């Protein structure tokens with residue numbers, strides 16, 4: 578699957594889109610590192626990097642939802658949590674069962690699929706909601722997502 582960000586993933590929110598682009602680029606880097614047969618440490622670092630970025634991104638998205646009383650907050654946050662759980666599972670599998678490139682690449686592909694689906698549905702819905710608030714002049718900006 579393509580791990581590249583494209584216009585079909587655009588939410589219209591500049592900061593969210595920028596973070597998603599970075600997310601896809603980190604996933605791609607991880608796949609490249611794994612396929613190249615980089616040292617286990619390099620791949621582990623790439624996984625940790627991705628995990629941290631995802632955590633930050635989710636936090637930013639959740640904070641702006643709280644600040645703007647987003648009605649879908651609970652289900653959105655729940656989706657984020659399930660996804661984080663999958664990333665941690667991937668990290669643990671990689672660290673305990675060794676560096677099978679095939680498994681890693683497969684896992685990243687499913688992570689990519691998940692993110693694409695989530696962005697197209699839930700993040701686009703969030704961006705739409707924020708746009709309406711902005712038009713009404715009631716958008717409350719937060720530190721991460723301006």
Ligand SMILES: [Fe+2]
Nearest residue numbers: 638695699700
């Ligand atoms: Fe999200």
Ligand SMILES: [Fe+2]
Nearest residue numbers: 634638696700
């Ligand atoms: Fe997102």
